[in-house]
Amino acid sequence: MISLRFAVEATGARHPFVVRLNDDYGLRSTTHDVYLAEFEGADAVFEGPGGLLRVQGLRSGEADGDVLLVIPDRNIAHRLIRAASDHNTLLVTERCDQLCVMCSQPPKTRHVDMFSLLETAALLAPRDATIGISGGEPTLYKDQLFGLLTRVLEARPDVSFHVLTNAQHFVEQDVQTLRALPAGSVTWGVPLYSADPGLHDRIVGKQGAQAALLNNLAILCRAGAAIELRTVIMRLNVARLTELAVFLVTHVPFVTNWAIMQLENIGYARKNWDELFEDTSISFGHVASALDLARARGISAVLYNFPLCTVPEPYRALAPSTISDWKRRYLSECDDCSARSRCGGFFEWYPDDRGFAGVRHL
Ligand code: SF4
Structure with a gap:
């Protein structure tokens, strides 16, 4: 690593x-x-x-x-x-107001404000870098976050950001600030786990979270922001993935793309792995049907963190290599695999004995 x-x-x-x-x-x-x-x-x-x-x-x-x-x-x-990497993420806080069942970075109550140091770091990034911002929940410190984005993008118009947020904290007054950010320079990555408010709220551990999220997606839309919806699939929600696809094309067709994501075996996901992990190498039907439906209706739906051999051939082009290089590894099955250069492999902490049954070299 x-x-x-x-x-x-x-x-x-x-x-x-x-x-x-x-x-x-x-x-x-x-x-x-x-x-x-x-x-x-x-x-x-x-x-x-x-x-x-x-x-x-x-x-x-x-x-x-x-x-x-x-x-x-x-x-x-x-x-x-890391100048040679496309996978650079600044963690701005470890606090969060949600408690997701599969959280890879379980939140802490203490916050150490490093915004000004992180801003300096972003200003020193290599040319044309895309910088991830994550937490915890970055928008708990929205003023500091907006300040960082505004100043860095003014000084470094070549840089862009991808901000992971639960979208619970945007308000109408933010539209002006969001609109003032250079077009296309910030993508907001927002998790949505189910069309069913009760199921989404249960997964994120916060009552009313889905309603707030949908309201705030509309605010982001009015601000012309780029939105990447993210859905980690688990046993809890996979059977209702097509229903979510229908919901997206009906209610939030303005999203830039929809990432259907496999689970990362760390944090709470490690603890709850046996109850949560859905082996899509055995059963890809729900994912396929959601992809087909969303893409037929003009939403760019893609797969993140799926090893290529676990995806049926017609869908492999939708599964880019997304696992960050610093936490990516390959298995013995990957030796001599013809797809290895295109495949994102596995997380460093992937459990070999409780993972995908269908890993095989291509
Ligand atoms: S065998 Fe390894 S490298 Fe080949 S597709 Fe599967 S996970 Fe990727």
Whole structure:
């Protein structure tokens, strides 16, 4: 697994700060740029305006252009942005007002405000980067979030964002702010699990959540925002997926796309795996019918986190490689598989003994 955390020593620093690593003195020269001075054993030593930064276990050429959040008093650095990756996500809070049965990142009650440091990191991202924003629930801190998006997009029009949100907290007054964001620069990823309000609310652990979500999708629509609806399929909702497709084409046909997603075996999903996991390699019928219906009515429906061999051949083109590179792995069955370069494989924490029955090399 690719490391997103390093042990570091920062001379003279007491407060958290953001740096961008450079292998050479070159074009990048902000006050946040540090430059590789030497290797000492397994450590890379960088120098910059604030002094020396020693990063353990970093090899030459591995992190040029990467952006780190350094926490000096804990001697750690979080690798916020990897320049060579398309999978960079900033976690802005661990608080959430929902409690989903399969939450991959179970919420915490404490919030540490890192918005200004994360904004700096986004400003240092490579050209044309798409940056994910996630939580917890980012819109619990909506003013800070809107501020970050507005300022970064003004300074870096080449950058775009994908924000994961439960869409519980938008209000009519947000339309103006949302409209002012450059067109196409922010996609809002919003989970909707069922057309049935009771089932959706049960899955997210919050009464009235679906009603608020639908109201706020209309606000996003009026603001001209790009919306990606996301539906994780589970035993709880898979049999009603076609009903959800009908609901979407009828009530929210304005969404940019609909992602039907497989489950990630971590957090609460790991704890509840046996009750939740739906093996779509054995039974793909509900998914197929939902895809067919949505796509026939003009909604771009796609599959996220589906290994290609678990998807019937006619639908494989709808299953891009979506598992982030740092948490992706392959099984022994994948050796010599002709589809491997196109296939997103499995999550690092995929349970080999309780997963898909139909994994086979193609
Ligand atoms: S065998 Fe592995 S690489 Fe091949 S399609 Fe299945 S999961 Fe993907």
